[in-house]
Amino acid sequence: MLFHFIIQSLKRGAVSLVRRQVFFWMMVVVPLLGSWFLFDLMKAGEVERVPVGIVDLDNSSLSRSLTHNLEAFKTVDIQYHFRNYQEAADAVQRGLVLGFFYMPADLSERALSGQSPTVSYYVNYAYYSPASTMFKGFKTISMLANGAIVTTALRTLGVPGPQISATLQPVLTDVHALNNPWTNYGYYLNASFVPCFLALIILLVTAFSIGTELKYGTCRQWMHSSGNSIILAITGKILPQTIIFTAVGWFIQLMMYRVYDMPLNGPPSHMMWAMVLFVLANQGWALFAMCVAPNFRLGSTLCTLLGMLSFSFCGFSLPQEAMYPWIEALGFVMPVKYFFLLSIDQALNGIDLYYSRVYYAALIGFILLPWPLIWRLKKECMHPVYVP
Amino acid sequence: MSFFRNIINWPIDVFRVWKREISLVFHDEAVIIFFLVLCAVYPVLYSLIYNTEVAHDIKVVVVDDNRSHLTREFVRQLDATPEVCVMDYVSNIQDARRLMNEHECYGVVYFPSDFTRQALGGGQGHVSLYTDMGVFMRYKQMLTGLTSVQMNMCTQLQHAKIGITSENSGGIIENRQVALGNTAQGIGSSVLPCVLVLVLQQSMLLGICVLRGGSRERRLRNRGFDPLEINTWVSASLVGKSLCHWVIYIVPTIYVLHFVPMFFDFPQNGATLDIIVLMLPFLLSVSLLGQTLQVFVNDRETTFLVMGFTSIIFVFLTGISWPRFMMPDYWIALGNVIPSTWASNAYISIQTNAATLGQVSQSYYMLWVLVGFYFVAAYMVERFICRPRYRRMQQYAAIEPDALIKEEHRRNAVDQSGW
Numbered sequence: 001m002l003f004h005f006i007i008q009s010l011k012r013g014a015v016s017l018v019r020r021q022v023f024f025w026m027m028v029v030v031p032l033l034g035s036w037f038l039f040d041l042m043k044a045g046e047v048e049r050v051p052v053g054i055v056d057l058d059n060s061s062l063s064r065s066l067t068h069n070l071e072a073f074k075t076v077d078i079q080y081h082f083r084n085y086q087e088a089a090d091a092v093q094r095g096l097v098l099g100f101f102y103m104p105a106d107l108s109e110r111a112l113s114g115q116s117p118t119v120s121y122y123v124n125y126a127y128y129s130p131a132s133t134m135f136k137g138f139k140t141i142s143m144l145a146n147g148a149i150v151t152t153a154l155r156t157l158g159v160p161g162p163q164i165s166a167t168l169q170p171v172l173t174d175v176h177a178l179n180n181p182w183t184n185y186g187y188y189l190n191a192s193f194v195p196c197f198l199a200l201i202i203l204l205v206t207a208f209s210i211g212t213e214l215k216y217g218t219c220r221q222w223m224h225s226s227g228n229s230i231i232l233a234i235t236g237k238i239l240p241q242t243i244i245f246t247a248v249g250w251f252i253q254l255m256m257y258r259v260y261d262m263p264l265n266g267p268p269s270h271m272m273w274a275m276v277l278f279v280l281a282n283q284g285w286a287l288f289a290m291c292v293a294p295n296f297r298l299g300s301t302l303c304t305l306l307g308m309l310s311f312s313f314c315g316f317s318l319p320q321e322a323m324y325p326w327i328e329a330l331g332f333v334m335p336v337k338y339f340f341l342l343s344i345d346q347a348l349n350g351i352d353l354y355y356s357r358v359y360y361a362a363l364i365g366f367i368l369l370p371w372p373l374i375w376r377l378k379k380e381c382m383h384p385v386y387v388p
Numbered sequence: 389m390s391f392f393r394n395i396i397n398w399p400i401d402v403f404r405v406w407k408r409e410i411s412l413v414f415h416d417e418a419v420i421i422f423f424l425v426l427c428a429v430y431p432v433l434y435s436l437i438y439n440t441e442v443a444h445d446i447k448v449v450v451v452d453d454n455r456s457h458l459t460r461e462f463v464r465q466l467d468a469t470p471e472v473c474v475m476d477y478v479s480n481i482q483d484a485r486r487l488m489n490e491h492e493c494y495g496v497v498y499f500p501s502d503f504t505r506q507a508l509g510g511g512q513g514h515v516s517l518y519t520d521m522g523v524f525m526r527y528k529q530m531l532t533g534l535t536s537v538q539m540n541m542c543t544q545l546q547h548a549k550i551g552i553t554s555e556n557s558g559g560i561i562e563n564r565q566v567a568l569g570n571t572a573q574g575i576g577s578s579v580l581p582c583v584l585v586l587v588l589q590q591s592m593l594l595g596i597c598v599l600r601g602g603s604r605e606r607r608l609r610n611r612g613f614d615p616l617e618i619n620t621w622v623s624a625s626l627v628g629k630s631l632c633h634w635v636i637y638i639v640p641t642i643y644v645l646h647f648v649p650m651f652f653d654f655p656q657n658g659a660t661l662d663i664i665v666l667m668l669p670f671l672l673s674v675s676l677l678g679q680t681l682q683v684f685v686n687d688r689e690t691t692f693l694v695m696g697f698t699s700i701i702f703v704f705l706t707g708i709s710w711p712r713f714m715m716p717d718y719w720i721a722l723g724n725v726i727p728s729t730w731a732s733n734a735y736i737s738i739q740t741n742a743a744t745l746g747q748v749s750q751s752y753y754m755l756w757v758l759v760g761f762y763f764v765a766a767y768m769v770e771r772f773i774c775r776p777r778y779r780r781m782q783q784y785a786a787i788e789p790d791a792l793i794k795e796e797h798r799r800n801a802v803d804q805s806g807w
Contacts, residue, residue, distance in 0.1 A: 034700070041719055042714075051713060092741060118562040121564075124570075128575060128708075129709065130711045132528065135565060146561045166511055169542050170512060171538050172512045173516070200700075208692070216796070309437075312438070317524075318441075319443045319525055344522035345489075
């Protein structure tokens with residue numbers, strides 16, 4: 001008899017998915033298209049050729065050689081030569097360039113007479129990532145310019161070549177960006193935003209599929225088909241979705257690590273298992289929301305609200321320790337946070353499973369979360385009250 | 389004669405639609421939540437999240453194989469930078485690695501044993517930084533801190549070494565960075581203006597779709613008719629509804645785009661009047677976009693499902709995170725037809741970079757183009773998809789009164805044939 005109910009509720013769960021087109025669109029098309037969008041958008045990896053301008057008031061051989069050197073950089077792309085500061089500032093405001101390099105009229109005169117002129121670079125920080133790229137380019141060129149002048153001067157004094165660089169930079173930094181030496185922006189951002197996107201969809205779909213039963217008053221029938229056992233009813237409803245979402249999640253991981261070559265330095269199985277847990281954890285979370293607020297509208301509002309906010313408060317771009325403590329704490333209520341931390345450990349850094357044990361455990365915790373409260377949902381299903 | 393009557397009746401119908409839409413909005417708490425509460429709460433939440441702007445004191449550990457005066461001075465200076473916090477010394481790289489794996493620190497600074505000898509003895513002393521790349525801002529901050537200490541150290545050592553030569557070695561070109569607009573260089577001041585515009589757009593889209601879902605649900609119960617709908621020309625209906633949404637959004641727009649940046653000290657260099665004028669075509673085009681997209685919404689709750697995820701796509705299309713000039717052409721093209729792309733970039737120029745409306749005229753005109761574009765699109769959708777659909781519903785209901793409800797139940801897997 002139990003077996004009969006299991007089969008019946010699973011069948012009902014599966015059939016309800018094909019009855020409405022929206023499930024196909026939301027469970028398969030949107031996650032795949034959405035993650036492809038993010039991968040494809042940032043496939044160039046690094047921001048390059050930022051549109052910038054030059055204000056050269058000096059027009060000397062020194063300033064021209066600086067401009068030439070800057071043109072050779074791949075970080076910036078000199079699109080305009082402005083006659084004065086006002087023109088350049090106007091172009092920034094119009095959005096034609098994102099920054100400009102300013103050389104004063106007395107640049108070479110002061111440089112050659114030892115009076116330390118100043119070159120300035122104006123960087124529009126309204127756009128964060130091109131601004132950092134631009135800064136890098138401008139900074140390097142200024143340092144190089146400096147080097148060129150001092151090198152010439154020291155050479156005239158008879159200082160041998162290797163000693164010149166030692167004199168200029170006695171301390172050198174070697175920066176090792178571990179496991180993402182290309183500082184590829186796509187690799188970094190997609191590791192968090194793509195799972196978060198998937199999580200949002202899972203939360204919405206789970207809440208929607210349970211909510212429609214409440215809304216259309218079909219929950220009595222739903223319970224009936226699983227022998228009035230809420231556990232069977234939930235399993236039958238959720239499990240077909242789990243299978244689809246896991247398949248979609250694995251496909252996204254395939255795109256991530258094989259097609260778009262994001263770093264995967266640990267065993268693939270760790271991430272694949274994490275994906276299974278991640279799907280289940282999000283379903284558990286949505287179920288929990290529906291148990292806390294057994295009402296279609298409230299439950300799905302809760303899922304949308306937190307699903308959307310988790311892009312921001314889970315510490316993907318602003319690190320968690322920099323946030324207000326209560327917001328940092330809020331990040332830990334979402335499964336995607338743990339999945340993100342776990343994927344840094346297991347995919348990016350490929351460290352021992354031992355160090356990520358807490359994150360796996362947390363994901364399992366989310367799966368168990370709704371079960372103590374499941375009676376609330378059962379009560380609602382047996383005595384449905386729909387308030388339009 | 390009827391032509392002249394139409395000329396008189398059209399504006400009257402527009403007004404009737406406008407009035408009905410206002411009453412529908414204010415009698416529907418879900419729509420009020422989207423139109424007003426969402427606009428009130430979301431910007432504040434986002435501002436609070438990003439209000440700290442930058443990360444300070446990123447934790448690093450030091451592995452010092454040199455243990456000299458110079459390395460200790462270096463570490464002291466590094467610890468004193470706002471960006472980096474030196475958590476501890478450990479004896480070797482393996483221990484440092486373990487601390488990183490345990491998420492105790494995010495970077496390792498390593499001095500080789502010949503550091504001082506090289507740095508002071510005519511060579512170059514290398515200091516290595518190993519950073520975790522999980523979150524880019526940490527990497528950037530560690531890099532900034534380390535570079536500033538390195539340059540400082542270089543200057544000190546240069547003076548010690550070539551004291552006299554440097555006097556004669558020609559002027560050293562100084563350089564300085566001037567941050568435009570977002571002078572704090574914070575992530576909040578950069579992302580927030582864009583998010584604020586997006587909140588306006590998405591909340592309006594959600595609200596419009598919920599209204600449409602409600603209308604369709606009324607049609608199901610009333611044999612294909614919506615008793616609350618004004619029966620009039622498609623164009624009058626579109627114009628009336630758009631004007632209604634536009635009027636309702638005046639207050640939220642001023643609150644979100646003027647007062648929220650003020651509360652949280654985000655850059656606010658633009659003229660408020662320019663912003664309001666910029667928002668006129670924006671709100672109209674969003675309303676018409678909503679009336680185009682509502683064709684995908686069947687009942688009120690589907691709205692979340694259909695509209696929820698679009699925010700992410702739209703945010704990325706504006707180019708705030710990944711710049712537009714790096715995007716493939718087809719994504720730029722897709723971004724061009726979304727009102728938020730033009731509005732948020734123009735808003736950032738005005739608010740952050742103190743541009744005038746004249747300087748962002750391209751975005752302004754493009755928004756008017758989008759108003760036209762989505763008017764045509766919404767007209768087509770309403771005229772050739774929605775209205776024929778309603779007529780079909782009415783025909784089915786005329787044959788069998790319960791047909792619509794039954795069909796709806798069938799779609800929700802309520803099967804009569806005995807489970």
